[in-house]
Amino acid sequence: MTELVSVFGEIYCVPAAEEPLSSDIGVFYGDKYLWLFDVGSVEKTVGEIDTRGLKTAxxxxxxxxxxxxxxxxISPEKIYLGANTLKYIGRGTPVSGDIFLHDGEDILIFPLPSTHAKGSLGLQIGRCAFLGDGIYPAEKKGGAVYNSGILKEQIAKLKSLSAEYFLLSHDPKFLYPKGEVISGLEKIYSRRTKNSAFISAE
Ligand SMILES: [Zn+2]
Known part of the structure; x- marks a missing residue:
């Protein structure tokens, strides 16, 4: 059985790993579904998460x-993904706007404007929101950068969420207060210049 780490209330995670590179897997036991946010890169790890007899979304x-x-x-009953991710996965429900659900907690699946990857999604469950790699920059020839227009949209989206905590992939601390994440992004946005669409992440 894959060991889960407690994050917040009924939210757990399988922490990210380096060898092989694998993202964190967010885990939430709803009344009807076992919710997974990302599945990591190792089939055996995600396949051995205790489902408690629930169907998987x-x-x-x-x-x-x-x-x-x-x-x-795994054999999920539901897969939610962005249109760009659908091109790689070939199945699932593309998400182009906010989807509100209730399963034990209020759940919101939302598109997250992201320089890191086009068509990123986030998942808010109760007081926490999983953001994946969404707030990270993208690697360009000159180094890690943010697209300033996308960053502006991202900050607005994050501010609109009711979650109090943001959960960030590949980060050992994982859980951050919402305000701390937004002020970090605003600091980066404040460095934008008129002559470039990009802002160095350094
Ligand atoms: Zn990524």
Whole structure:
């Protein structure tokens, strides 16, 4: 059985790993579904998460293999993904606007404007929101950068969420107060210049 780490209330995670590179897997036991946010890259790890007899619904944050590669290890009844991720996965429900659900907690599946990966999704469950790699920059030739227009939209989206905590992939601390994440992004946005669409992440 895959060991879960407690994050907040009924929210757990399988922490990210380096060898092989695998994202965190967010886990929430609803009344009807076991919710997974990302599935990591290792089929056996995601396949051995205790389902407590529930059907599985998963939300894929973006198409990168360390987040979606383990999908073959489970048989989810529902897969929510962005249109860009759908091109790689070939099945599932594309999400182009906010989807509100209730399963034990209020759940919101939302598109997250992201420089890191086009078509990223986030998942808010109660007081927490999983953001995956969504707030990270993208690697360009000159180094890690943010697109300033996308960053502006992202900050607005994050501010609109009711969640009090944001959960960030590949980060050992994982759980951050919402305000701390937004002020970090606003600091980066404040460095934008008129002559470039990009802002260095350094
Ligand atoms: Zn990624």
């Amino acid at each position: 998963c939300v894929l944050s973006h198409f990168h293999p360390d987040h979606v590669g383990g999908l073959g290890g």
